[in-house]
Amino acid sequence: DAGITQSPRYKITETGRQVTLMCHQTWSHSYMFWYRQDLGHGLRLIYYSAAADITDKGEVPDGYVVSRSKTENFPLTLESATRSQTSVYFCATYLAGEADTQYFGPGTRLTVL
């Protein structure tokens, strides 16, 4: 039971390129989230989705785009990558009724040169 998978696990790209980070869950949790983790900032919410075709901005959405056509997938796209988007990105899911417990994927380490 894989739970949440993220791909790729590591990615190096160049400024201005488009990058898509994938997140897949084997459960049917309604909520999915994208966070970025930066030293000194903990985790900051980029975007979240309450269900398929329902997405909303989090704390730091600028420069990112999301979509959710299927419950199990929640890709995050950097339309034109910048060096400030170098970070570790985590996908998470949440099952309503489980006292707010979020489950996290293994993360994607993205470097923008």
Added chain:
Amino acid sequence: AQSVTQLGSHVSVSEGALVLLRCNYSSSVPPYLFWYVQYPNQGLQLLLKYTSAATLVKGINGFEAEFKKSETSFHLTKPSAHMSDAAEYFCAVSEGDYKLSFGAGTTVTVRA
């Protein structure tokens, strides 16, 4: 609105010594509180959570945390550190919905 402050970005303890990680929160409603652990190159794993039941919460790997409303604190402790406890620890708060606010994290190193 909720927020979390973790006191100390880095804690170093000797193997067998007490581990104490401090977390203070602010919340406009009774909070749900969490501690997550992140081992190197891994995602976050739930260590324990407080959801308005017992104020002393026991988690995995011998950790526990106590909710103190008067102090708005949720400090994490472990009586005897083990080398395998070396990791980064995050405190988080929720106001009863899906939104979590995280602290900046505390890195724990364990000296032999």
